[in-house]
Amino acid sequence: MQEQTAVLDSSGRFPVEPRSSKGLFSLFQRAPTFDHGIHPLEHKELTADKPIRRLPFAPELIIPLSQHKGKPAIPLVKVGQEVVRGEPIAQADGFVSVPMHAPATGVIRKIGLGPTAEGPKAPAIFLKVYLAAGQQVLYDQEQDPEQMEPEAIIAAVQAAGLVGLGGGAFPSHVKMIPPAGKAIETLVVNGCECEPYLTCDHRIMLEQTESLIRGIRIAMRATGAKRAIIGVEDNKLDAVAHLRARLPQHLPITAEAVQTKYPQGAEKMLIRSLLGLEVPAGHLTSDIGVAVFNVGTLAQMGDLLPKSRGLIERVITVSGLPVERPGNFMVPIGTPVRFLLEQVGVKPNAGGVILGGPMMGMTVASLDVPITKSVSGVVVLEAEDENAARKQVYPCIKCGECLNACPISLNPSMLGELAQARDYVTMSADYHLDQCFECGCCAYVCPSNIPLTQYFRISKAINRKRKQ
């Protein structure tokens, strides 16, 4: 991958040397990476060798109409209507929106407010599942994406209801269209999975390789990308070898190891590691000719598009020390967290439940919250009292650890002081607050236990309010 794209000189980018050492130091060369970051305990051994399994259907599924960035979907069904697994039940509202499909065969019980991870209730479709019905999808129609025009593929991706399954939840078809005057040169396929505990992407690369490669080819065709690079952290070298053995030789698709370091899986970090490029502040990855897709998203794309199906299930990792039988599961969208945890068993020392990974995920306010399209894992934490002593907050002792951890090279120490002084304007104007993507590295390392990331989340929200 060391060769640089010569074509990438569209305006406003700052090329940086690739992160690989040269000359004598190449003897000690490790996989490429980005600056700073952290090495939290991974706990991946809990589930890394657990193959993807299916679970029985939950008796009722709750399908929120807004599981993606953009406008909520519009219901197509009525209460009391029977639906077949795979049938569309809600349509996209405009371009930046996606449809929903029935994750199981059953009857619509209610259309109304349902629980969300964030807390406030939001519109959802409640589906009472016919438990006797099978898990195979009958609702499909053959098509060959490899013969379709890019526009047609992009429309088909939207029709499939695909969003970023790595946690981004951004509608995938929108990412396939570069801004006017720009072209996408490189497709970066994100198989880093840098969050501790999560192993679903690892399993997908091992078990759904064919679908993944098909998805990459479809996405390359749709975006016009000239090459694709699969970036995988070097704690999953088995996946790199597995992919390399199966990648078609005649296509410019490669699999590359990058260093195991959080947050390697953040788009901007992975682009830095693989391509030696930085995304200029306030720009999109497409501005430097790059589109990034998660391996889970592309595996689903490769699976769904040839049959014109919709996204009705996804692979998630259910893990955490209090979980009795952790594993990777193919879960229908809308399955309540409570049902999942009953299936895997939870010990009494459980405290909080996180949707996503422990660095960036959020704890749920209720176990009735459903799994949505962008939830990559359910991680159960131990009860708080066990490490309450570690929580005492001290003043900032200017140790500089947070500066050495921030992957964006911000100054969290200074930002934290400004947040305490409620000087949100200076935070944004002089200290690049808007570049913070809440990765959590600073709060993770801070010996004073200052909730820096939470400060920045709140400060950004206040600044957004102010601008309105």
Added chain:
Amino acid sequence: MFKDIEIRTSPHLKRAMSVDRIMRTVVLALLPIAAFAVWQFGLSVLLLLLTTTGVAVATEWFFARQSGRGNTVADWSAVISGLLLGLTLPPGFPLWMAAVAAFVAIALGKALFGGLGYNVMNPALVGRAFVQAAFPVAITTWTPAFAPGRFAELIPSTLTLPFMQPIPVADWVAGLHMDGWTGATPLALQKFQHIETPLGDTLTGLIAGSAGETSALLILICGLWLAWQRMLDWRIPASVMAGAVLVATPFWLLDPVLYPSPWFVLCSGGLMLAAWFMASDMVASPVTARGVIVYGLFIGALTVIIRLFGGLPEGVMYAILLGNAIGPLISSWTQPRVYGSK
């Protein structure tokens, strides 16, 4: 399944490193140095260290309570300041003066600014600088190491009554019949008489000097251990020493009789203790990665310049205090380049 589900904000993981743990480990690293000082100089130094540490902790407790900051003694930072201060004083320093120094260190050096994390300068050095100015005689009165009977009797000046001039020790020292005792520290010998103490003596501490500054080797080992525990930024002591060597070497090459050798510069006086345990004070040093190197080089260089050209034999204290003062400025000059910006 759950007693209660807890709502928390991300990140949900936290490195097992906390302020009190860092401070406790620093204290631990200082203990061998303190023990060596007691072994070397006897009971007087034991009392001296107990006094500075005790008064520092009491002062911290008092001011934290006054300002409603709760019990901040538990963070162990006052213990460090007290111990460090004691280690930089002459072994026979009158206890009442040591108590004043410790009070000033915490009251003016720390509490005045708002406590731990807000102090601009290293508290121990603030206390040391104060007594250097207030008690110029006592702070430069040295007594021999390994004096016979050092565990049976105190150095006479130790028990000077409060607000009295220190009891002179010259007669007492003469009574010890220590061979080769001149009453001058290696630094003063070098500066004023151009006699360089052999490296072996400055490494192992068989010399006159402040209680805890004599054995450069022991300090180095304790400092390295702390750095290995990742509780100390090794770049600071490394750049302080580099700065000192960089300035000292050209002069020494020019005139090895008049000017001290680089290894003498490193191993004499308070440089080693200051580089490893005072310049590296997190609170008073810059926060940026490049900033700490600039800061360290500045301190090292300035120390040597004061030693060679100033009126005093030792300059590391003032160099660090000055480094502390410009620390925030260095931080703001050396902000890292933010991702995605020029």
